[in-house]
Each structure stands twice: as C-alpha cells, then as structure tokens.
Amino acid sequence: MTAPSDYPSQPDCRDALETLYHYLDGELTDGRRQEIKHHLERCSPCLEAFDFEAELKMVIARHCRDRVPDHLRVRVVMALAEASRQESQSG
Ligand SMILES: [Zn+2]
Secondary structure, three states: OOOOOOOOOOHHHHHHHHHHHHHHHOOOOHHHHHHHHHHHHHOHHHHHHHHHHHHHHHHHHHHHOOOOOHHHHHHHHHHHHHHHHHHHHHO
16 A cells, blocks of 8 residues: 655645745735745645746746736646646556
C-alpha cells in the first residue's frame, strides 16, 4: 500500500491552490501571504502550481497589461483541478 505523495491531495493543498490566485493578485494580507509561502516551501506540488500560475500571469500581464479576466482565471482553476484529478486517478 503506497500513499501518493506527488500531487495535492490534502484539503490543505486545495485551500492553498485556491489562495494562490489571491496571492498572485496581491489581494492577501501579509499574514495569509506568509501562510501560503510556508506551505509552498514544504509542498512541491503546490509550488509547481504556483510557478505555473506565476508564469502564466506574467505572460498575460505582458500581453494585456491588465488584470487577468475572470473567465481566464476560471479556466486556469479548472485546468489545475483537472490535472490533479487525472493524476489522482492514474495512481
Ligand atoms: Zn500543498
């Protein structure tokens, strides 16, 4: 019996991934920001998701010089959720 350890499976992680959006948007308080930072430091799946989103936002910012549209945000959230769901099924 092996426990999968390389994808966000804990409620903690799902919460962290959702909070990433606010983190990237700068909508978090300093305290919340620290919490996310600590989680990312010890949770590589979330860190990878963070890197992905940070990169995506930079690309979008370069093209749009504006906030990420809500519909695009939703698509990214769905894509991330889908990715973790597929990974959890393959285990
Ligand atoms: Zn995590």
